Amino acid sequence: MSANNETLSAEQQKEMLQKYDQESAFRYLTGFMAKVVFFGLLAFSLYQLFATTIYPLPAQMHRSIHIGFGLVLIFLLFPATKKGRMSGKIAWYDYILAALGFGVGAYWPLMYEEIVRRAGEINQFDMFVGIVAVLLVLEATRRSVGLPITVIAALFLAYAYWGRQMPGFLIHRGVNLDNLVQSMFFTTEGILGTPIAVSSTFIFLFLLFGSFLVKTGVGQYFNDLAVSLAGKRTGGPAKVAIFSSALQGTISGSSVANVVTSGSFTIPMMKRLGYRREFAGGVEAAASTGGQLMPPIMGAAAFLMIEFIGIDYWTIAKAAAIPALLYFTGVWIMTHFEAKRTGLSGLSDEEIPDRREVLKKIYLLLPIVAIVFFLSSGLSVMRAAIYGILTTILVGVLREERFRKIYPIVFGIVFVLTLVYGWITGGASITSGLITAALATVFVSYFFDGNFKETIEALVDGARTALAVVAATAAAGIIVGVVTKTGLGLKLANSLVSLANGQILLTLFFTMIAAIILGMGSPTTANYVITSTIAAPAIILLGVADLPAHLFVFYFGIVADITPPVALAAFAAAGIASGEPIRTGLNAAKIAIAAFIIPYMFVLQPQLLMIDTTVIELLWILFTAVAGMIAIGAGLIGYWYRKVYWPERIFAVAGGLTLIYPGVLSDVIGLSVFAILLSLQFFYMKNKIGVPETRAKA
Template sequence: MSDKNNQDHTLSQEDQDALVKKYDVESSVRDLSGFVGKFVFFTLLAFSLYQVYFTVIYQIPAQMHRSIHLGFALMLIFLLFPARKKNLERGKLGWYDYLLAILSVGVGAYWPLNYDQIIARAGEMTQIDFYVGGLAILLVLEATRRAVGLPITIIASLFLAYAYWGRQMPDFLIHRGLDVDTIVQTMFFTTEGIFGTPLAVSSTFIFLFLLFGAFLVKTGVGQYFNDLAVALAGKRTGGPAKVAIFSSALQGTISGSSVANVVTSGSFTIPMMKRLGYRKEFSGAVEAAASTGGQLMPPIMGAAAFLMIEFIGIDYWSIAKAAAIPAILYFTGIWIMTHFEAKRIGLRGLDDEEVPDKKEVLKKLYLLLPIVAIVFFLASGLSIILSALYGIFTTILVGLLREEKFRKIYPIAFAVGGIAYIIYKAIVNGGLADGWFVGGLIAGTIATIVVSYFFDGNFADTIDALVQGARTALGVVAATAAAGMIVGVVTKTGLGLKLANSLVSLANEQILLTLFFTMVAAIILGMGSPTTANYVITSTIAAPAIIALGVMELPAHLFVFYFGIIADITPPVALAAFAASGVSGGEPIRTGVNAAKLAIAAFIIPYMFVLQPELLMIDATFWGLIWILFTAIAGMIAIGAGMIGYWFRKVYWVERILAVGGGLALIYPGGYSDTIGLVVFGGILGAQFLIKRELIGKPMPQRSRA
């Protein structure tokens, strides 16, 4: 291929930012300067410092903490996110933006300033309480519209309307109705509304892990993922596509946004794929499918995975461990299909001069230490909050070690700072007090940062990471606050049970039909909602329908979690695919169709682990798990060959139909289906080799590169 687009180079940072702003609502922020810009910068910094201090070191009552967390976010959203997208370019604030920001401060400060009085009233509201609570609801809805998008705002508003007009609903949805006072009281003065479980998780686990991701970016881990991927996979058949899959899976650990992941790694991988000979739409589709799957990849999954902790009541490590095999199968499926596509059109890997020296890349493996550390902390039973905190400190220290000339100084500074703090606390308290290890770790890290500031100015990276982490959290805070209102209505009206029963009845109590209807609902909701809000809604409404049919909680919740994420590459509204088309120059809908085809595993695997929970390592034996993996991978190979139309040679239509059918039989749990699938798999494989023998000595056609 030699068209002009194949000469594209990596996108500039400005182009990347423009694409992210275009397709990711949560990134469409004003570029502020002057006094307002400095004020926002230092407020974001204060937000992060507050979160670290009051989440880890000095804890305050939950309602106070969540209220301050919400107040920070609302104020910053009204300053950073314009009321209309066309105002984004101007970078100027209207008088109403300042007014809404001031009101947000008042709402955020109301609980801390009146905590004792509110608790003493035991649910009784004063007139001022009512006005502040009503204002909070309106501010959350407007902030959600600006920072997250209109769909979730409409959904939350409809739920509030349902709470009020319950008596006018159809028979299967009818309830006694809630008056305005009750709605306001539930939404703002209990932990069942705005300050419910979603915001609770946002104000603790999610924020700290977003900070962890921001520090990883500043450490240079993101670029290292690309270098490592090129070194390991670049020379293979269709190398750049495999680089995209590998690097995007790793990038998912530091990016909670499919769109941001697409633009960040895709600006590097998509031009490489096009230069090698992949079609524009296919190049974008590979990146979109792989980047979207980054949120499914442990150890750090999408923000919704942290909500699952509270909704199911299990530890995060159990969720990450359960999601490991499905995530591997997902990326295996994409890898297989890109490999077959590369063979089909005769593509080869990168040349030697395009691949970095593997030894030099492997010398920097220490940059992956924060990922290894976070896995170790989570697996060791440490709390999520402390795991995230230790991960952040590990990342800071690893970042400092990049400067070889200072590697001897930093460990000394860390040790001196940590030991000095521990000795000081031991003298003051007459012995080691609780938290001495955490305090020593914090003191050692601070001492190292201070030393780094005097030696190489690296302190600025730490500040930038704190600011960027807080900026990233704004959309999550708005989404979880709005989702909390939805949960509050569902809890107060019993809507969840009504809809679950209706869904089961509609599916005639058939598990596959119930799963199908749930999948459709999750995808439709996910097309306009962030993963966090989507998961809250579907786990509250749809997951109980699956559980009612005898499915365990974890598979049911992971089922809706998967399809909420896959909505980003499911046409007609496939934001990750559209962003990828912006990089590749391809047609957006075609890119989305190709991405959905490549990610076919994501549409199959959730059914598989619901019907066969052993795939989530639930009550699985070693040999049973090996057999499940073998049949699943064999099934993905067969489906990939059928979808692409190539294996060792061209796969004809009859073979393609048989391959897809045999692959589905292998993936579907059961001895009978496995037997049929293996027979079909073996038959097609044998036919491929028999005909392949006739082609020995005939080289595969190589697609020329521009």
């Protein structure tokens, strides 16, 4: 397609990511150290697969090794300053820090029996190791994640130590240095706590799954599929961005990475069609940010909910499905009205790929379908991720056309033989037959096609992506440890409820502000850990169930990426579109207005999360919600079937909000306003009032 000529090159995408995404700001090494880091990353992935599938280690051992790998590789890859990144060389002190990180990671495995035998008592050398571990985690977090979360973790440590000097309700008896170091590194309440536990199991495996998906070429296929399905519609490129970014969210846990990957393709198309720069960037930022909200694979923080709430991941993904669809429906409505207002049509036939050729590659979506099947069938999250990786490798095999006929034969023969063996011995099931057949097919692929290199690269890329998550979850563990040790979470929750005078809407509003502020410049994972331990309890205190409360803070931690003044996803989109960053952020926030409304909806109406509801109730809620977003979209954009004038725009937004707010009376009022506005639209359409001369083809 001609649009492809306008996309950013791989080098330009790399520069954009390094500028706006702290997690991608690593050195590009050459020579001997490049090989050392390459094999270090490979060893990290292989260890994770070994420890989570074949030979599980005790929790403290495994988590410590996980952190050790992360620290060593972060100090070798991420420089202390931007100048160091430009040089591409490792500073002498980074070797020292990497060596210390290795020592910290090895301490628990080497001293495990003695530490357990002492039952919590630590000696002077333990103190030294614990202090070094905390300092290394803070510095690694600063380098790979950013300063905000590092400062917050340091402030929490200071709060724990100087508790007696704190004012008002924040005062506590204080935690001495021995107890603080012990809780931070020698229990499962600090650095080795729940966040790093989830990072070392669920998150890492799903990051590997995403890395394998990239190697199969599924990212480009998402773009081709989106163009073929939505390219010819009104304002086609904007709708391509929405469709593509919703799919890209399954392989990217970062809003900024999603913007750069899909935005380098969609933003030039939108600009060429006639969209304003800031609006084009805003569409991509809003759509890319929503990728983390879209099941089956949501942002990394969603996996933390498994441990924090104590429910399975499939329940979380199922609950998040309808809100995510409503979010993208809202973005679609806004872009559609903008395209209609400005008279923008879709792409030409020459710019649309051959639909038959696109559909021939539909098998590339098989890993995502497989993940949904595995998760919904009751398998554990870790096993589902492993099976998903195997499915992705199998799909990669099917790309080779010259051997495509051989693989089904190999797969079928091995599958039948496995079932026959199981029938004879009573030891094999359909699941084990499928896995054995898949592995045999992969082996044949390596023998004939040499796909082994792609697998190695996927393992290395997955480990590199995980480094920032390791640092963020370790720092988040410090925060959780302090909250647990001091009872700060309950204190802040009570004060938040008191500030809101016990009003649910005010409490939700204050929680939203806190989540957005904490999310500015911080990864979603760390943001969720903080807000789920501090802000979510305030909502729960007012009688809201755990799942809606946690999804509420999860949503707004993600929305922070498009909320000015620090809207990293919007700034990255502005860089691609050559637009003004703040205006792009404001456009993104306006386009994603649904994200600021939907969390209130599912807290006030848990039926939206498919909790204690019937099909009829759910359909009615969806109908009023979509109608409300149409009205709000028309009011904010200023166009529906024709121009919407200011008095009508005010009524449209108000009517939309009443439709979204739960209640019979509010629904009646909202539907009445909606019907009146729609009638006026058709009346003025008939009389050609407010209708542009050039109309877009719907």
